[in-house]
Amino acid sequence: MNTTLDVGFKKLETEKEDKVAIIDYNLGNLFSVYHACASLGYNPKITNQKADVIDADYLILPGVGAFGDAMDTLKRLDLVAPIKEYIATGKPFLGVCLGLQLLFTESEEFGNHKGLNIVEGVVHKFPSIDKMGNILKVPQIEWNQIFLTDKTKWEKSPLNCCKNGDFMYFVHSYYVLPSNKSVVLSTTTYGLEYCSSIISNNIFACQFHPEKSGQHGIEIYKSFFGQNVHAL
Amino acid sequence: MKNIRVIARLDIKGPNLVKGIHLEGLRGLGKPEDFAQYYYENGADELFYQDVVASLYERNSLHDIISTTARKSFIPLTVGGGIRNLQDIRDVLRAGADKVCINTAAIRNPEFIKEAVLKFGSSTIVVAIEAIKQGDGEYLAFIDNGREYTGVEVISWAKKIQELGVGEVVITSVDREGTGMGYDVELVKRVSEITAIPLIAHGGAGKLKHFVDVIQKGKADAVAIASVIHYNFVKNNRIEMANKTEGNTEFLESGRHFTRISEPVSILEIKEYLNEHHIGCRI
Numbered sequence: 276m277n278t279t280l281d282v283g284f285k286k287l288e289t290e291k292e293d294k295v296a297i298i299d300y301n302l303g304n305l306f307s308v309y310h311a312c313a314s315l316g317y318n319p320k321i322t323n324q325k326a327d328v329i330d331a332d333y334l335i336l337p338g339v340g341a342f343g344d345a346m347d348t349l350k351r352l353d354l355v356a357p358i359k360e361y362i363a364t365g366k367p368f369l370g371v372c373l374g375l376q377l378l379f380t381e382s383e384e385f386g387n388h389k390g391l392n393i394v395e396g397v398v399h400k401f402p403s404i405d406k407m408g409n410i411l412k413v414p415q416i417e418w419n420q421i422f423l424t425d426k427t428k429w430e431k432s433p434l435n436c437c438k439n440g441d442f443m444y445f446v447h448s449y450y451v452l453p454s455n456k457s458v459v460l461s462t463t464t465y466g467l468e469y470c471s472s473i474i475s476n477n478i479f480a481c482q483f484h485p486e487k488s489g490q491h492g493i494e495i496y497k498s499f500f501g502q503n504v505h506a507l
Numbered sequence: 508m509k510n511i512r513v514i515a516r517l518d519i520k521g522p523n524l525v526k527g528i529h530l531e532g533l534r535g536l537g538k539p540e541d542f543a544q545y546y547y548e549n550g551a552d553e554l555f556y557q558d559v560v561a562s563l564y565e566r567n568s569l570h571d572i573i574s575t576t577a578r579k580s581f582i583p584l585t586v587g588g589g590i591r592n593l594q595d596i597r598d599v600l601r602a603g604a605d606k607v608c609i610n611t612a613a614i615r616n617p618e619f620i621k622e623a624v625l626k627f628g629s630s631t632i633v634v635a636i637e638a639i640k641q642g643d644g645e646y647l648a649f650i651d652n653g654r655e656y657t658g659v660e661v662i663s664w665a666k667k668i669q670e671l672g673v674g675e676v677v678i679t680s681v682d683r684e685g686t687g688m689g690y691d692v693e694l695v696k697r698v699s700e701i702t703a704i705p706l707i708a709h710g711g712a713g714k715l716k717h718f719v720d721v722i723q724k725g726k727a728d729a730v731a732i733a734s735v736i737h738y739n740f741v742k743n744n745r746i747e748m749a750n751k752t753e754g755n756t757e758f759l760e761s762g763r764h765f766t767r768i769s770e771p772v773s774i775l776e777i778k779e780y781l782n783e784h785h786i787g788c789r790i
Contacts, residue, residue, distance in 0.1 A: 306603050310578050340628035403703060412728055414630050414674055416705045417510050418552050418789040442510075442789035444552075444583060446630045446674070487583050487605065489547070 293500070295319035296331035298358070298374075300338070300348040308337045308371065311486035311496050328357040332366060333500060336480075338373030339446070342382040342398065345373055346390060355391065362393060362478060367502045369433075370480030372447060375473065378480055379451055394475060396453035405466040414448040421461040421471050421483065432460055432474045433502070436494040443483035443492065445471075450482065508787040511722055512729035513774055514553040515546040515736060516709060519569060519588075520560050526737055528685035530559065530637070530653040536737055540575045545740055547580035550774040552789060554584045555677075555731055557608070559652050561589025570602040577603020585633055588652075596623055600631070608677060610635040611650040614657050614664070617671055624672040633707075634668045635677040636661055638694055646694055653681040665698045676702060677731065680710040685734060687713025687768045695725030707731050714770050715780045722786055732777070739771035 297308055299321045312319040312335075319335070320327055328334060336358065338345055349355050362368050370378055379390045382398035390398070405411045423429040423439045450469040453459060463471035463482070472481035479499060485492035517539050518525050524542050525533040536542070543554050554576065558569050573586055586599050587608030596607050607627075613620050613634050623632050637653045638646040638661045646661035661678075668676055678698050680691035690711045699706045708727035712718060712735055721727045778790050 306577065306601065307581075307605060310603065311581060314578070314581075339630055410703055412703060412705045414704070416512070416630065416675055416728075418512065419510055446583075448629070484583075486581060489581055493581055 291316045291318070293317065293332040294327075294330060295333045295335065295500075296327045297321045297335045297337060298328065298354065299323045300345060300352060300354065305337055307484070307486045308335060311493055312500075314493060315497055315500060317500065323352045323354065325353060325357040328354060328361055331361065333369070334358070334361050334366065335369045335371070336374035336377065337371045338377070340373060342373065342376060342384040342390070342449070343386070343388040345377055346388055349377070349391075358391065359393065365477045367499060368478045368480075369499050370478070371486070372482060372484060375480035375482050376449060376451055378473075378478065379453070382449065384449055393478070394451075394453060394458060394473060394480075395455060396451060398449050398451050400449050401466055411466040414446055415465045416446045417444075417465070418442040418488075419445050419463050419465060419471075419483075421463055423461055424459050428460060428474060433479050433495050433499040434460060434472065436498045437491060441491055443471075443481075443485065443488040445483045447482060509728070510787040510789065511727075511781060512552040512707075513550070513777055513781075513788060514555050514585075514707060514729055514731045515543070515551040515774065516555045516557065516731040516733045517542055518557050518559045518733065519572065520558075522572070524737070525559065526685060526734055527559075529681055530679075530684050533559065536741060539572055541744075542737065542740055543576045543580055545744070546736065546774060547582055550778055550790065551582060552729075553582055554580060555608070556584065556586045556588075556604075558586075558588025570598065573599065573602040573604055587633070587635060592619070593623060593626055596627060596631075600627070606631050606633050606674070608633040608635050610637060613668070614648060614650050614659055617667065620668070620671045620673060628674075629672050630674040632673045633675050633677060634671075634673045635679060636664060636668075636698070637679045637681050638691075639681045640691070640694070646697075649681060653679075653684075661694070662697055662701060665702055669702055669704055673704065675705040675707060675728075677707040677709055683711025684709070686711055687734060689713060689717040690721035690725060690727075690730075692720050692725040695721055695727050699726040699728075705729060713768055715772060715777065718777060718781060719784045719786065722781070723784075732774075734768045735770070735772055736774055736777075738768050739773050742771055 295317045376398045378394045379396045380392045401413045458473045458475045459470045460472040460474040485495040524536045524539040527533040583605045585606040586604040591612045637649045648659040695708045705728040707729040708721045709731035
């Protein structure tokens with residue numbers, strides 16, 4: 276009896292057949308994103324192939340590093356059009372950290388760089404001094420709190436497993452400023468109040484790292500995967 | 508309010524977690540993976556693995572320990588010890604680390620740090636300074652886990668590190684490390700006054716009030732902790748060593764208490780204490 280149960284359990288844990296693609300563009304720690312997905316029973320593919328991107332059931336754009344470099348690499352790998360094509364299908368998309376920033380129109384990081392322009396807005400650097408005149412350490416490397424902007428929106432998003440004010444792990448020097456405030460899903464304060472996650476149709480993207488935010492963060496992945504692909 | 512990170516620092520020799528005094532006289536405490544998992548489940552904001560003999564033997568043997576931990580602990584993991592080139596960084600990240608910490612190779616070749624920052628991004632590169640106070644009150648940076656003299660002065664080196672573009676700095680007081688006498692607040696303060704990047708204080712924590720001192724007076728952004736939490740874990744758990752040939756196992760076998768650390772505490776107790784003193788942190 277026990278053996279049967281064991282086998283059943285293993286099946287549940289390892290046999291999720293949904294295709295999860297993690298975009299590999301030679302930047303940042305893809306492995307922590309991979310491990311987070313694997314811990315939920317998925318077998319994600321770390322890939323830079325167009326076909327994998329388009330065919331995925333869930334697409335994740337992670338990334339730590341420089342905006343300009345990242346865009347150059349995405350262009351060189353010919354992944355800009357496939358990412359846009361995927362998003363247009365309405366299937367769930369997750370952007371993490373730089374993967375959030377790249378969705379925007381442009382960034383002021385080391386000069387000016389054009390982004391994917393899927394979400395209208397700009398990416399700014401944190402000021403070196405806060406409103407009180409104190410030195411603001413940049414990058415922000417901190418566990419910081421996320422606060423909701425709209426309860427209904429929050430409850431329909433992958434953050435529905437979180438409480439208002441939960442701590443998440445952040446590491447970044449730049450923050451996003453969306454033109455359309457209605458995409459802002461959560462805000463966080465570091466020197467100033469800024470947008471720490473967005474939601475826009477099938478796009479969910481966050482500045483913090485859910486894969487590095489302990490059990491709460493893993494719950495966010497679970498709830499991202501909980502979105503019914505075929506119903507969208 | 509600023510939020511302080513409480514980082515569990517695990518010094519590793521071969522397959523074992525070890526703890527010394529002034530980075531020397533290493534005692535074996537058990538399997539690092541077990542300690543890491545416990546700290547992950549009990550409130551650590553980050554894990555920090557340091558291979559303490561890597562530079563000496565020019566090796567980096569932590570890969571298995573890193574990947575076991577990365578699969579189960581969903582908090583940032585920094586790995587240091589014996590990282591000499593871009594390939595070493597790539598290997599450690601591939602094993603599952605989020606950041607690498609570099610000391611010896613940074614002092615020997617600062618250009619390497621510049622390249623690493625360009626390649627992997629500021630936030631992936633941490634530089635460690637192992638400081639020893641001199642007779643004249645100045646601090647000098649040492650390498651090879653506090654063993655080798657360089658003549659490099661700590662404050663000017665900290666400025667230089669910042670110019671190289673690294674994401675954060677760990678400052679270790681070799682004089683205080685393992686003693687439980689408290690952080691060298693003066694050292695931390697001097698470095699934090701001239702840096703605009705996050706600063707992790709390490710070496711000397713023995714009592715709860717030491718954390719408040721180094722955060723409020725020293726202006727540390729994060730605290731790295733070893734002895735106080737390790738001895739608390741040892742006190743409350745039955746320990747198994749991964750390998751008895753590396754590190755001194757007498758301490759564990761004898762069942763003695765660690766005499767220098769009079770108040771072993773858990774990470775949660777530290778965080779509650781910080782909150783009581785109006786210092787923000789994740790609980």
